[in-house]
Amino acid sequence: xxxxxxxxNLVEVYSDGTKAVQDISFVVKEGEFFGFLGPNGAxxxxxxxxxxxxxxxxxxxxxxxxxxxxxxxxxxxxLIGVESQETAxxxxxxxxxxxxxxxxxxxxxxxxxxxxxxxxxxxxxLDEAADKRAAxxxxxxxxxxxxxxxxxxxxxxxxxxxxTTGLDPQSRATMWxxxxxxxxxxxxxxxxxxxxxxxxxxxxxxxxxxDYGRIVASGTSMELKQEIGADAISLSLEKADxxxxxxxxxxxxILTTIKGVGDVRDSDGGLTVYAKNGGFIIPDIVRAFDxxxxxxxxINLSSPTLDDVFLKYxxxxxxxxxxxxxxxxxxMFGRRR
Amino acid sequence: MSILFDTQYLFVRAMKKLLRNPILLFFSLLQPIxxxxxxxxxxxxxxxxxxxxxxxxxxxxxxxxxxxxAFSSAFQSGMSVVEDLNSGYLQKMLTTPVSRSAILLxxxxxxxxxxxxxxxxxLALAYFLGASVTTxxxxxxxxxxxxxxxxxxxxxxxxxxxxxxxxxxxxxxIGGFLTFPLLFMSTALTxxxxxxxxxxxxxxxxxxxxxxxxxxxxxxxxxxxxxxxxAYAVIGFIAVATLxxxxxxxxxxxx
Numbered sequence: 001x002x003x004x005x006x007x008x009n010l011v012e013v014y015s016d017g018t019k020a021v022q023d024i025s026f027v028v029k030e031g032e033f034f035g036f037l038g039p040n041g042a043x044x045x046x047x048x049x050x051x052x053x054x055x056x057x058x059x060x061x062x063x064x065x066x067x068x069x070x071x072x073x074x075x076x077x078x079l080i081g082v083e084s085q086e087t088a089x090x091x092x093x094x095x096x097x098x099x100x101x102x103x104x105x106x107x108x109x110x111x112x113x114x115x116x117x118x119x120x121x122x123x124x125x126l127d128e129a130a131d132k133r134a135a136x137x138x139x140x141x142x143x144x145x146x147x148x149x150x151x152x153x154x155x156x157x158x159x160x161x162x163x164t165t166g167l168d169p170q171s172r173a174t175m176w177x178x179x180x181x182x183x184x185x186x187x188x189x190x191x192x193x194x195x196x197x198x199x200x201x202x203x204x205x206x207x208x209x210x211d212y213g214r215i216v217a218s219g220t221s222m223e224l225k226q227e228i229g230a231d232a233i234s235l236s237l238e239k240a241d242x243x244x245x246x247x248x249x250x251x252x253x254i255l256t257t258i259k260g261v262g263d264v265r266d267s268d269g270g271l272t273v274y275a276k277n278g279g280f281i282i283p284d285i286v287r288a289f290d291x292x293x294x295x296x297x298x299i300n301l302s303s304p305t306l307d308d309v310f311l312k313y314x315x316x317x318x319x320x321x322x323x324x325x326x327x328x329x330x331x332m333f334g335r336r337r
Numbered sequence: 338m339s340i341l342f343d344t345q346y347l348f349v350r351a352m353k354k355l356l357r358n359p360i361l362l363f364f365s366l367l368q369p370i371x372x373x374x375x376x377x378x379x380x381x382x383x384x385x386x387x388x389x390x391x392x393x394x395x396x397x398x399x400x401x402x403x404x405x406x407a408f409s410s411a412f413q414s415g416m417s418v419v420e421d422l423n424s425g426y427l428q429k430m431l432t433t434p435v436s437r438s439a440i441l442l443x444x445x446x447x448x449x450x451x452x453x454x455x456x457x458x459x460l461a462l463a464y465f466l467g468a469s470v471t472t473x474x475x476x477x478x479x480x481x482x483x484x485x486x487x488x489x490x491x492x493x494x495x496x497x498x499x500x501x502x503x504x505x506x507x508x509x510x511i512g513g514f515l516t517f518p519l520l521f522m523s524t525a526l527t528x529x530x531x532x533x534x535x536x537x538x539x540x541x542x543x544x545x546x547x548x549x550x551x552x553x554x555x556x557x558x559x560x561x562x563x564x565x566x567x568a569y570a571v572i573g574f575i576a577v578a579t580l581x582x583x584x585x586x587x588x589x590x591x592x
Contacts, residue, residue, distance in 0.1 A: 052432045053431075053432060054428055054431045054432055054591075056592060074434055077432060077433055077434040078434050080432065082429065082432040084425050084428060084429060085425075086424060086425030086428075087425070088424055088425035088426045088428065088429040089426075090350070090354070090426060092353065092354040092357045092358070093350070093353060093354075097353070101346060101350055102433070104342070104343075104346040105343065105346065105430060105433040105434075105435040106433055106434065107339060107342075107434065133357070149429075
C-alpha cells in the first residue's frame with residue numbers, strides 16, 4: 001500500500017506565538033482508517049486544517065497523494081472530502097440543494113451529479129427529508145448531511161474532524177456504522193480526529209495519540225494497549241486519605257512491596273496500579289492496606305484501555321469536552337497573521 | 338471557465354438564501370418605501386420655497402431615497418460573509434477547488450442584483466405617486482447602472498469590516514452609525530442652498546452628494562455629463578479603496 005499522507009517534522013506556530021503543532025511526523029497508507037486521539041487543544045484540528053489546505057504550515061513537509069500541500073493544493077482539493085467540526089451546511093438550503101451545490105463546487109453537474117446525490121441521500125437516510133430546509137434538521141441529521149456533502153465527488157481521502165462530538169449515543173452509533181462501511185466497502189481512506197477513546201478504539205486501524213502538539217504514541221490500538229502489558233487496577237481511597245498526601249505516599253510504598261505489581265500512577269481520587277493477572281493481586285492489596293489502616297472506597301479491575309495508554313504517556317486522563325462553537329471558529333481565523 | 342460557473346452557483350445560492358428570508362427582505366424594502374411616503378409628505382411644501390430645484394418634493398427626493406436603499410443594502414453584504422465565516426461554510430468551500438475569486442464575485446453580483454430589483458420597486462412606486470424621469474428608458478437604465486455600481490462600491494466597506502471583525506453586530510453598528518449623517522449631510526433630501534454654510538461644505542465633500550446629483554440630473558434635467566461623470570469618478574475611487582480592502586482581508590482569510 002502506498003502512503004496517501006506523508007507528514008514530516010510538521011510545525012505550526014500561530015502569530016500570537018502559540019505552538020499548536022510541534023514537530024510531528026506520520027504516514028497514512030491508502031485504504032487505512034487512521035485516528036488522531038487527543039484532548040481539546042492537542043493540535044488535532046490544526047493538523048487537519050493544514051492537511052485540507054486551508055491553513056499554511058509554519059515548517060515541515062506535507063504531501064497528500066503525492067502532491068505538495070502548498071504548491072499543488074488545487075490538485076489535493078479535488079480528491080479530498082472534509083467534514084469539519086462545525087457542521088458546515090447551509091441551513092437556508094434543503095438537504096438536496098446542499099449536496100448539489102457541493103457537487104457543483106467540485107465541478108460536477110447534470111445527471112451524474114443528480115444520481116450521485118440521490119444515492120448519498122439514501123446512504124445517510126435523508127431521502128425523505130431531502131427537500132426540507134436543513135434548518136429544520138436535528139443535530140444528527142445535520143451531521144449526516146455534512147458527511148454526505150463531503151462524499152459527493154467520491155473522494156479518495158476523507159477527513160473527519162470530531163464527527164460525533166455533541167451527538168447522542170444513537171446518532172453516534174449510526175455515524176460509526178456509515179464510516180466503517182465507507183472504509184471497508186468503498187475503500188475510502190479515512191483520517192479521523194476524536195477525543196473519544198471508544199471511537200478511536202472501534203474505528204481506527206492505526207492511531208496516533210496527540211498531546212500538546214506532539215505525538216506521544218502511535219500504533220494499532222492493540223499494540224498500544226499491549227505496551228501497557230497489564231491489567232489496570234483503579235484504587236479509590238476514602239476522601240480523608242486522598243487529601244492527606246502522606247497517606248497516598250504511604251499507599252504507594254506499600255504497593256511497591258507487593259509481588260506482581262508493575263507501574264503505580266496517581267489518578268484522581270486514588271491510584272492506578274498496573275499488574276499482570278490483576279485479579280490475583282487484589283486480595284494482597286486489600287490485606288496490605290487493611291493492616292496499614294488505609295481505607296479504600298472502591299476497587300476496579302479492567303483490561304488496559306487507550307485511556308490508560310494516554311495516562312501512561314502524559315500523566316493525565318483524556319477528558320472530552322463538548323465543542324464550543326464560537327471558540328473554535330475564533331481559533332480558526334483569529335489567531336493567524 | 339470554472340470562475341464563471343462557480344460565480345453563477347454562488348450567485349444562485351445567495352439569491353435562494355435571500356428569497357427564503359422574506360421577512361428580512363420585506364423590512365429592508367419597507368424602510369425606503371416608508372421614507373418615500375413619509376418624507377414626500379413631510380417636506381411637500383419645500384417645493385414652494387423660491388430656489389427649490391424641482392417642481393415637487395417627490396421629484397426631488399426620489400433619487401435620494403434610491404441611494405439610501407442602496408446604502409443600507411450594501412451593509413447587509415458584510416453580514417452574510419460573517420455568517421459564512423462563523424458557520425464554517427466559507428472554510429468548507431475553501432477545501433474544494435472552487436475559484437476563490439468566485440466566492441467574492443458571487444456575493445457582490447447578488448448584492449448588486451438585489452439593489453437593482455429593489456430600486457425598480459421604489460421607482461415604480463414613485464412613478465405611481467407622480468414622479469417621472471426626463472431622460473426616459475435610457476436614463477432609467479443608466480440610473481440603475483449607477484445605483485448598482487454605487488452599491489458595489491459600498492458593499493466593499495461592509496465586506497472588509499465583516500472579514501476583519503468577524504462580528505455581524507459590529508458591521509451592523511457601524512452601518513447604522515454611518516447611514517444617517519452621510520445621508521442627511523448630502524443633497525439626498527435637501528438642496529444645497531437650503532443648508533447652513535458649514536453643512537454645505539460637508540455636503541460638497543460627501544460622496545453621496547455626487548451620486549445623488551447624477552441621478553437627479555437624469556430625472557430632472559437630462560444627460561448632463563458634467564454632473565454624471567464626476568459621480569462615476571467618485572464611486573470608482575470608493576470602489577477601488579473598499580474593494581481593495583476587501584480583497585486584502587479576504588486574502589488574509591484564505592491564505
